Amino acid sequence: MISSENTEVFTPKILQGNKDKHKNVYRFECPYAGQFRCSLTSLVFVMKGKGEVSYKTVSWDPRLLDGLGEMSPAGPLYDIDCFDGSISGLHLPHCEIFSEKDMDCLAVAHFTDGNVAIMNPLKVTKAHVMIDIKDLSIFGLIKRIIFPPSPVIAQVLVFQRPVTKRQKENVLDVHLLPSNVPLSEVKDQHVENIHIKTSSKCHLTPGTYYHLCCQPKKYRVQPETEVFEFNFGPNYHPTFEVFVNVRKQKVKLSLMDNTKGREVWPPRRILLTGQEVDRPAHRRLTESEFVDNNRHLLIQRVSSVMEIADGLRAKDMITHEMNSEVQAIEPHQKKMRLLFKALDSGGASVKVEFYRLLKKKEPKLVNDLISESSRPQ
Incomplete structure (x- = not known):
């Protein structure tokens, strides 16, 4: 090893x-x-x-x-x-x-x-x-389980919520988490928010109370104090919320240990994005979501069904029997309905490969469907 x-x-x-x-x-x-x-x-x-x-x-x-x-x-x-x-x-x-x-x-x-x-x-x-x-x-x-608990390597993650045109305050969500919680997992639960990159590493002790300091002090932080706990999901709710005037372009944040009265995360300058949105931003569809969300249109409009099925068969993602069944049936709409059964049973990885082959064989169709899905409803 x-x-x-x-x-x-x-x-x-x-x-x-x-x-x-x-x-x-x-x-x-x-x-x-x-x-x-x-x-x-x-x-x-x-x-x-x-x-x-x-x-x-x-x-x-x-x-x-x-x-x-x-x-x-x-x-x-x-x-x-x-x-x-x-x-x-x-x-x-x-x-x-x-x-x-x-x-x-x-x-x-x-x-x-x-x-x-x-x-x-x-x-x-x-x-x-x-x-x-x-x-x-x-x-x-x-x-x-050790008593008293010992410090661990932790991370302070800062996210900014979307700012609407009528809003008078920026809202920052601050998470205190163990360092081995993947950032990607936290971001996936808060896709509408913007992750503000900053040096996040610190040492925190489970069961200890901390409070977040904001400069200038006139900006509001809630709650005043909160306990740090081991949180490994499934939910990653913010530990603190910071309310800042929407015209403010930057703030300084730091974290204090209530018991020892010392900084455990020294002041960091946080640059606010100032991005305005009319509604929360939406997460870009993954390849697998694209296939699921456009099922009906794909059945009607994909013409290169056999080329895609052959590509999936070459990677052992569908069986030889399924490939033969798709080849034998007509028209291409029935071929796609049958192929979708294999995609559903194969799961996300097969749908991702289907998407890759479709984009290679029919790029215009893929681009058209992406454009159609992004239009306002």
Whole structure:
């Protein structure tokens, strides 16, 4: 097992979930054996060879936590799948601050068929917990409950809500979260807001109260104080709200520890965008959402059905029998209806490949449908 630092970084494709259209599903097409780190989640996959990895966060089930004893969640819970079983190891990111002697407080919970097994790490580094894996399903980092709680590496995330033309105040949402919560997960729940990039790293202690300071002081912050808690989803609500005059172009924010009376996140200059909108911005459709939302029009207007079906068959995304059935039926509208059955059963990854082939074969149709969907209703 190599250290997590010796990895190749990749940015996954983000797909639409089959059951939850507003849930990120990450996909990584691994080209060869090695170690690969996701730039969005910091997960590291140890690969035996070429393969396609699909993963997403899921909610911690309180009923399953009962079987963990004196352990509590210490990171997001990931549902991981690999279509050809080429994953041999997994490195889960943690947010702990500890010495070598304290590293035995972390373990990994492996959930399968309603049961939970606790896996001891092969190694714990400053950033990751490493395990070997044979069976893929759901994995989550857990931590032995320690009293008093120790500080962890945390992040302060700042979002600006859309500003309407009648609005007199900018509203900033400030989130206090463990550092191993992916920013992409938080952004996906607040797609109408603008993420304001700033240095976010700090050290916070679970169970401790903090208050957010804003300069100039005349701008309002609510609540006055709030406790920092481990939050690994499914909901990421803002910890603080800041109300600033809409004409103001910048503010300074800092975070104070109520107990010790000191800054834990020194003042940061926050530049406000000043963007005006008449209504909340909408998230751009993913490739899979495009296919689902335009189902009726695609059935009527796609002419290159067999070329697309052949392309899907070449990648083993539809069966030989399905390809033959599509070829035998006429007209092309019936071909598309039949092909949609294979797309629905194949899930998001097959729909993404269908979209890619359609854009290659019929780019004008794709552009026309995108334009039509963006017009005001």
